[in-house]
Amino acid sequence: MSGTTGPTGPTRRPEHLGTAPEPGAPAWRTLDNRSLAASSVLSLAIAVPVTLAVLRFANGQHWPMSWVVAACAAALVLVIVAVLTYDLLRLRTTTWRLTAERLELRSGIAVRQHRSIPRDRVRSVDLKADPVRRVLGLSVVKVGTGEHNAGGDSTLTLDPLSRTEAEHLRGVLLHSGHQAAEGTAAEQGPLSSFDWSWTRFAPLTVWSFIGAALVVGIVSKPLGWLGVDLWDNAVREAAWNWLTADPWLRVPLILLANVLLGVVGAAVVFAVQWGNYRLEQEPGRLKLSRGLLTTRSLTMEERRLRGVELSEPLLARLGGAARLKVVATGLKRKAEENETAEDLSALTPPLPRADAVRLADRLTGGPLPRLHPHPPAARAKRVRMSLVEVAVVVAALAAADWLWLPSWVWAALIAYVPFTLWHARADYRALGNALAPRHLVTRMGVSNLRTVALERKGIIGWEIKQSYFQRRLGLITVRATTAAGAGHYDVVDVGQDDGLELAGEAVPGLLEPFVVR
Amino acid sequence: MTTLRPPRNQVDPRAVAWWTTERLILSVIVVGVAFAAYWFFTDRPWWLTLLVAALAVFCFVMSFVGPRMLYRFQRWEVTEEAVYTRKGWFEQTWRVAPMSRIQTVDTKRGPLQRVFGLADVKVTTASASGAIAIEALDADLAADLAARLTAITQATPGDAT
Incomplete structure (x- = not known):
């Protein structure tokens, strides 16, 4: 294996990663050997607790002091050596190369794997460096295709490359489709960048x-x-x-x-x-980097974007803050694989609402329209429901336990009535919808007020619901289904005429044949 | 007032017999368990006797009424452009999926459905909000419909997202 890979280490330059056609396929390359240094430091995270456990055990055994010290040292060394051996084997058996068409990875100590991704399918390149790897100038590179068909895992992980090599690889992989792109991004400046005042x-x-x-x-x-x-x-x-x-x-x-x-x-x-948060728009994609200690940088193709979601949780809203998330295809199932959904769809930290709205406007290509309120019947429905809820609780309590229920329970229930009425009204005020030139905008929620602008081209069907109560009040719930984000976004309790009109206009020709006026 | 018109086709009339049989089987199990518990584990007070009897009557009445309601409200339609379904009475649900966004078309037949010569057609899109099901069609019709839908969706360009 070592015969084919050549020298490694920080002196290696990444020039021959480029697309220039070489005679024959490019040579297989190894990962960065400084990984050994990183893993020996990181192995302390296992070694120290193990040593402490050994120390505790040894203390209970009435051993002489020298035995205790020896046992602890042995445990410490054993763990570090085991981790280093594993990492050395892993480094020795993992090779990768970038050909004109594919990124290939060979790995596996016992079970050998050979995986490859066609270069034109690469949709995201994520760089991550924890503090240790950062000091050593290393980055873990994850290359994803954004596809989740049968066959499972669609990401290749190179753990680690030197930072320059990683940056270069990202440039080569993502720029191949946009040759003229290099200079322009830097001129525009970031869409959004970290501000310490946001810490509030x-x-x-x-x-x-x-x-x-x-x-x-x-x-x-x-x-x-x-x-x-x-x-x-x-x-x-x-x-x-x-x-x-x-x-x-x-x-x-x-x-x-x-x-x-x-x-x-x-x-x-x-x-x-x-910390160090930056959101940059490069031609055809968005690049997000963040992290004070562990730095992360995610790059996402804009053609996977189907809209944005402005999220204002109750407390944040009281403080005038909001955060922006993407509505994108291929994120959700990626989240199920290894990381939290929050991590991947979050586009900004909590920031002043005006800034979040400005950013949303830029990403959706135009100011978001004023939202139309929903009919008062929607408020009546909510108020009625909350009163029914209280009545049911009272009836249940009375039936179950009417003889010796302490009086404070009734007091608590009486205090609950204004809260539930407030909640019903707030829930109504949150409702809103509008049609922008390219987007369908809908808003709802009290504990988390969410405004979603969903690209109309990204709507892949309608699901329209009307319960018996809605029918009597002339309300309807219009659900736009989509391949991105949550899978569907709802316009809840809109007037029947307006709702069907909205759906008809949002995607011309789809619902119209079935509507009668 | 603007409304959605009902889809053109009803499901196969045999669906009523199928649903009734299915619900009767379920009712026999539920009532049987309730009766066994009543007979062996209680002192059989008069009010519990009434309750169990009421449960039995309710289950068997619903086994006959429910399927007839379903049959009235469950409708479907396939045009050149879209698949369109409606179901439910208390909560009515209309669903539309355009041909260009359909990803897979399946047919499904349970053992009891096979006895009545019925099949379901299931149409999935790239959305995580679930497939559109056309339940209880004649088995041959379902097969034809699935073949037709597959042909149309294959002829439509686009990656369906």
Whole structure:
């Protein structure tokens, strides 16, 4: 194997990656050997806990000090050597090459694999570097076709290449379709880039209130295995005594500390995830890079884009923030493979609403139109439903337990009535729809107000629903189905005439033959 | 008021017999289990007797009424441009898929359907929101329809997304 690959390491230049036709196929190339350094550092993440566990075990055995030290050292060395051996074998057995037509990868220590992707099918190239790999100048490259047909995995992973090599590979793979593209992107500047003032939106989630308590709960588990019990009786008793000594001061104090920690934590997580954020438009695709420690950079072809979604969760909305997501094909099932959907469809961190709207306008090619409100009958329906809901709960409680139900339950129910009425009205106010030259726009939701602009060309069918109650109120729910994003986007409780009109206009010729006026 | 017209075709009349048989079988199982539990595990108070009897009557009445309702409201149509279906009474659902976006066409026959000579045609698009089903067609008609749909969709250009 080594005979075919030639020297490796940082001195290797990526020139011969290019498309220039060479006599015969280009040589097979190896991954970057500095991966060994990265994996030895990363192996500490396994080695240290293992050593601690060994230490704890050895302490219980009444061994002499030197034995304990020896056992710990042996465990440490063993883990690191095992990881390094595996990585060395992996590096030795993995080769790749870029020919004029295909990107090919040979890999596998025991089971050999030979996989290849046609270059004209490459739709995304993602670069990722955790802090260790970053310091060493390495990047993990994932090349995807954006197709999810039978045959499963459609991504090739090169783990790792040197950063220059990775950047070059991305350029070559994605630019082959757009030769004249190189210079123009830089001139335009990014569509959007990181602003430290956005950090103020980071704590506007529920996690700020429950995050700190949750983290303590999660961390106490592994600490328990290592023999540190946060919740032993003495600690618990001391905490309880401290708390009950002056509950009116100390309970709020604890809650305040919890929120404070949550807020700081949220801000830190936000900065780590989204620091250095940049969204750039290059001809035919979008490039998103982000991450303060682990840097990620995702490139997506614009022809997979079917629209955008402006998402305003309740707390963020109160703070004037919004975030933008893409509605794109091929993302959802990719998310099921290994990463979270959030990660892939998110186009921006929470940012000022006006900025998000401006960005949405640019991506959809024109200002989004004013939304039409839905008929008042939709509000009446919601108010009625919420009252029925309360009535059912009351009836059920009364029937089940009417003799000795404490009175505060009834008080709570009475307090619930204004909330549910508010919710019904807010839910109604959220509704809206409009038709833009290229997009169908719909809005709904209270806890997460979502405005979706779905490209009309991306609508691949209609599903129109009308329940008995809707029929009586002259309302209808129009669902546009699409290959992208959530699979369907709904215009809920629109007036029957308007809804059918909207669907008819959005995709000319599809619904019209079936509509009677 | 603007409305959607009903699709032209009804499902095969044998569908009523099929659905009735299916629901009767289900009813016998449900009522049987309920009756067994009533007989062996309770003291058989009078109100429970009434309840079980009411359940039995309800199940058997619905086995006859339900399929006839379904038959009235379930309709379908295939034009040169699109597949169009309607179903449901309490919640009516109309579905339209254009030929150019159809990805696969399947037919499906359950064991009981085979007894009545029926088949379903299922049309999928690239959307994750599910396939359009035309239920309970005559088996030969379903096969013809599937063949026709396949031919039309293959002749239509585009990648259906």
